[in-house]
Amino acid sequence: MTPKIMIILGSSSDIAIADKAMDVLDKLEIPYSLKIASAHRTPNLVREIVSQGSDAGIEVFIGIAGLAAHLPGAIAAHTPRPVIGVPVDVKTGGIDALQSVVQMPYPSPIATVGIDRGDNAAILAAQFIALHDEELRQRLIDLRWDYAKKVYNSNEEVVQKIDRPYIQNDFLRIKNLEINGVKIDESDLEVSCKNIDAEVSIIVGRQTDMPVAKNVAVILDRLKISYDTKVVCPIRSTKKFTEYVKCMKKAKIFIGISSNSSQVTGGIVGLTEKPVIGVPCVNEKGNDYMLTTVSMPPGVPVATVGINNGKNAAVLAGEILAIDNPDITELLGKLKDKKINISLDRKSGSAGMPR
DSSP: OOOOOOEEEEEGGGGGHHHHHHHHHHHHTTOOEEEEEETTTTTHHHHHEEEEEEEHOOOOOEEETTTTHHHHHHHHTOOOOOEEEEEEOOOGHHHHHHHHHHHHOOOOOOOOOOOTTTTHHHHHHHHHHTOOOHHHHHHHHHHHHHHHHHHHHHHHHHHHGGGOOOOOOOTTTTOOOOOOOOOOGGGGHHHHOOOOTTTTTEEESSSHHHHHHHHHHHHHTTTTTEEEEOOTTTTHHHHHHHHHHHOOOOOOOOEEESSSSHHHHHHHHHTTTTTTEEEOBBBBTBBBBHHHHHHOTTOOOOOEETTTTTHHHHHHHHHHHHHTTTHHHHHHHHHHHHHHHHHHHOOOOOTOOOO
16 A cells, blocks of 8 residues: 655654654554655655655655754655655754744745644644545544544643632533534625635735735646635634635635734634645734744644745645646646746846747
């Protein structure tokens, strides 16, 4: 049997992070392969296992590395498949590895998860594959409910056991609450969604972040991927935000674009089991929100790309959809080859010259 996912470690010392991923993949019943190969010490080995793995049918790669953490980028250089990067805390709290993994140049995105979050990498890989595997999608939904139950149950297991003179443990006791789902006003759907059948939903938290969204749209147009764009804030317009995400039920991928604490991507992952790509932006004060985008808790990953890098978000969306769509694979190849040729022309001083 050909595995669907290949996990590559930059060092055997990263095995504890891989264990987190493998625990999730075992639970979801997804076949996988585990290899150890260094981007710097064994680059030829990386090239061979990635290129041969892609040819054999691997659908998603997970690269786990610390320190300089060039492994996920090295993997991306040899495959058209989506690559998920897991930065590892070896020094500096893992920030060095995180910056290396997430800040990839266009058109070579790495779907980056939080530091040491091998579990979220596995869930993200499963979300990619589940877009064309309904049985897996149902197992993912069950897994998300398991994570939710841990939160509900902790109220009984932790809070109810606290004995203090003024704590009112029985006030709004969680186990007795009726938790209602979100109701959608069907009459507002056409107003909320311009293209309700779109494959990709682009949600922008602030009007000032629209230039990044336009870069996403340019690349999706080139890849012939349909999309819908909406500017809506989950904090200022909670009801409209929730209704929009719910009405885009045919969307296969959500792209959240936001500055100011990255509430957009956090809001989306709570409302859908579909893959969510996050584009952190720089606000008017020069602050970026990459850490608040990528550092998600277990069970709800955000595939984070570089700061303001809307183009890479679109390429990543294309790579995910191309797992089951050879036409998009072909278009991605042309797009990447064109970018490489333009770069080479500029370096040689022949940009703009007739061929």
